[in-house]
Amino acid sequence: MARMDANAVARQAEMILGRLSSLPTLPQVAAGILPYLVGGRVSTAAITEIIESDPALTARILSMAARQGVEYSAARPSVAEAVVKLGASAVRDAAMSVKVFQVFDAETDADARRILPRKQLAIFSLATACCSRQIAEILLPEEQRQSAFTAGLLSQIGILALDEVMPKSLEKIIGEARDRQESLAVVERRHLGLDHILLGKRLAESWSLPREIVTGIWLQNADLESLQPALPGIALSRIVRLATAIVRQSGLGHNGDFDSPPAILEAAAGLPIAAPQIEQIRSELHDKVSRRAQAVGLEMKNAATVYLETLSDAAARLAGDNTSLESRNRQALTQASQLEFIGAFVRGITPEASAVEVAAHLAELWQQRFQTGTVCVVMQRDPADPFAELISFDGPGRSRSVLLKVPAEGGLIPAALRKQFAVVELAEAAPWIAEQLDFDLGEARMVPLLAGSGAIGAVIFQNRIPVDPQQQATALSAATAVVAHVLAGRMEQRRHSDAAEQFADLLGRVNHARARQAQSQSISAIAEVAAGAAHELNTPLTIISGRAQLLHEVETDDNKRHMLKQIQDRAGEISDIVTDLMQFAKPTPPSPQSATVQSLIDEAAKIAAEKRGVDKLEIEAVGIAELGSAFVDPKQTAEAIARILLNAVESYKGESGPVRIEAGAEVEGRAVVHIRDSGCGMDAETLKKVFQPFFSAKPAGRKRGMGLSHAQRLLTVNDAGIRIASEAGKGTTVTIELPRK
Structure with a gap:
């Protein structure tokens, strides 16, 4: 068979995932629940608590209840009621049919050596569920709060599905997300054409999970402000989004995202919840997750060994039932019409x-x-x-x-x-x-x-x-x-579902374009103000400087001469600021021409070294020569990149690097360059203001704060793009997109 392209691989993955009847669970969870299933008497309360805390078991039970037409008393599906109405035998069979990760490797802890340990993902899912429940207790009626818990718990089932179907590919994708400091979904879309959130939505649909839960999983990262508030599940999506941000900021488990976590107050947009309430939730979250994790067995030691011993006992008890069931199935097949x-x-x-x-x-x-x-x-x-x-x-x-x-x-x-x-x-x-x-x-x-x-x-x-x-x-x-x-x-x-998904994606793109337009208009407004201020300041500055120079030349008193010299110097500094303002407000119109990306990087490194006062910066370039040419003004673009390099170098204390410059995957016909440093990094608040003229997070005596704002201005007039990802204490990545023509 011919080798399939990326689109075919993505569709193959989607088809295989569509055939999944259930997801695997951890041996810790299986070892915790099996004693209740094979002891001859089912403890409904104990089983319910474990099932409610595990994504695989929750999805299995809710799916089975939907297929069997279970009717809920409150019209809102819940695991607790499903367990009761399905009956002990059905719940036992469903729980025992769920596959268990890493069962026959009891002597080693292979999971801990993974980039994203499955136990850490389980803790993250449980923490998101607990946090969603806490938020729901403030915002939702009593009958809706358990749905928020379930939506949070199942928010990462797409990752579990990929881990089951294509574990090696997922491990590589997670590794790339870590290396590039990007979100897992971004890397998944790059390689698979879809991400775990969309896969989770489709799995939930195929398993007949409640519609509001499906929407809560699907739209957790969407632009919810643009959607109808009355759409079923929108409230859950907002809650899950905020819960995810809180859990990431709290460091409870991991979900494979390595980009900067979203600011909590931004994630809370659209929800009537106050900052003190969020802080109260954060302060209580760790204890709630710890109690749940203990109950479900996530803290169990030697879980695989305990599970295998319990499973052996269960196999002996169920052998007779299975033999009888197989006989009845064969009889039914022969009598079909x-x-x-x-x-x-x-x-x-x-x-x-x-x-x-x-x-x-x-x-x-x-x-x-x-x-x-x-x-x-x-x-x-x-x-x-x-x-x-x-x-x-x-x-x-x-x-x-x-x-x-x-x-x-x-x-x-x-x-x-x-x-x-x-x-x-x-x-x-x-x-x-x-x-x-x-x-x-x-x-x-x-x-x-x-x-x-x-x-x-x-x-x-x-x-x-x-x-x-x-x-x-x-x-x-x-x-x-x-x-x-x-x-x-x-x-x-x-086809209708695909159209709906495409519409949701298009809506997100429109809002992104609006944001970029608003940013461009903001820059233009700042530029107009800057140009006006520079024009108004130039004339009085020239007079002040000139008069001070004349007085200095005729003054004989040394003390007065010194003061006049200070006036001249300060007027010169203000003149430099005015010059910066004019260059930012009205940069020279670009003269675009074809230039290799390598030549732009080389010239930028030379300019940055001269401004730094060193012979050479500590720069490592990877794959730049393969990027070919860009269609930009070489001088302006090199100047912009030089300012970015200087910013990267200055993030180190007393050093000149290292700075890594590497080629990125081409985006819509544009050459992509990543400039990475491992310096001090920036927190979320600083990152929001990084492109504002004269902004700097440095203490008194700092420079003017025009470096990145001027770099953005020069790149913008050359139809180039720039974005920044950073984390305090870990470094910064600046991504530049250069037009080909």
Whole structure:
């Protein structure tokens, strides 16, 4: 098979994640809950507390309750009520079916060596849940507060899913986020085309979790001020956003974000909560999380060993039940009929099930009902889509999802099957499908899935027993007539969901553009004021300086001469400030031309060294030569970069570096350069004002504070961009985007 591009990899990941029935939990949690499940008597209160504190178990129980149609007394789903209404046996089976991380590595603590230890992620999720509950106690009615806890707990399930499906890739992505000091979501979108927040939303939808919980997970990082306040889950999204900021600032666990944590008061925007109330929440949070972590077992030592011992006992107790269950399943399969097949198919589909999940369900039922070999369902989201999705099933636990490249000529479905039902040989109708698979379909057959005006996909299967071709065609025609329309509806639902997500993304981009426009207007306003002030100051300064010079030349008294000299010097300093103001207010119009990024960096380093009074700065450049050329004014751009380098060097006490300059991934046709230092860094308040003229966080005797503001001004007039990320005590990263043309 040909190597897939990034878009294909992202869709492959999305398909695989859609097949997850549950998430793994930690051995600490499993070891804590198993004794209550296998002791012969279920302790509902103890089990509920553990399940409520673990994302994997909470999602599993709420999903099971939704599938079984559990009705809640308060119309708001809760784990506690779901545990009671599902019953001890169902809860036991659900909890024991959840996979456990790192079970057979009991002698070592491999988790602690990971960049993002799973235990730290679990603590972060639990802390977010506890903090969301505290905020909800101030802002929400009693009946809504547990939903806030659940939304906070499940806010990171997308990371758990990626860790289960592609752990090595996730570890590399987290490593890049750490190295670049970026948020995990930014790096995920760069490599996968989507992030764990969107994946978490889609998982929650596929598991039929409550709508307000789904929205709370999805929109926690969105621009909530632009959305309708009455949208279900918006309040939870605001609460989870604030809770996440508080937990990050408090250092409870880790969620894979390595950028500067958001300011708490900014995260609280739109919520009627006061700063003293937030501080009270922070002061109580650590104790609340510690008590919960103790109860759920996160602090348990030798958890893997304890879990394995308990699991051995549980296996012995459940062996008899499993044998009996397998016997009943085999009997049910042999007695299935055509009507039962359609009924089972319809009953097994939830309102939130995606087209991929419906197809997987169809493949499994098809094999059971018609006693076939491997069954594949292939479908195409849109006739113009160059890829088709194939879901195969060849036995319990052996399901897979594959992306197929559709031939440019002929399309997915053969012409003979696009309007009329028939059973045909796959080798004759669509041999290209078998050629792209890494498993053998043998003498497979193919039938179309006809809905509306034509075929939306097909079912491919292997006959294992002799059948009458005419009888088989009649039976399959009736079955596919129902499932094809269901699949068509789910595919249309997916298109609507994609459109909604694209709209939300577009809304965020519009607001970002507005913010940039407002910033540009603010700079222009400051420039006008600066130009006016400079013009008004120049004339009196010239007079003062000139008169002081004349008096100095004719004065004979040494004391007066000294004072006149001071006047001259101070007037000169003010004149320099006026010159800075004029350069900031009205920079020379740029003369853009093609210049290599390497030459710009070299010239900037030379200028910065001269201004610093040293022969050479301690600079390490990585990958700059590969960036090629930019279309800017070389002199102005080099001057702007030099000011950034000087700012980086001055962040060290008595040193000239080191400063690392490295190439970034190209963004929308623009060359990207990262300038990093490991100096004193900046806190959140300083970072907000970093581009303001004459602002400086340095003490008395500091410089004028025009370095970064002037750098931004020069880059802006050259259609270049600049942004800064910094953390006090850890250093600063300045990112520059230079236009190619």
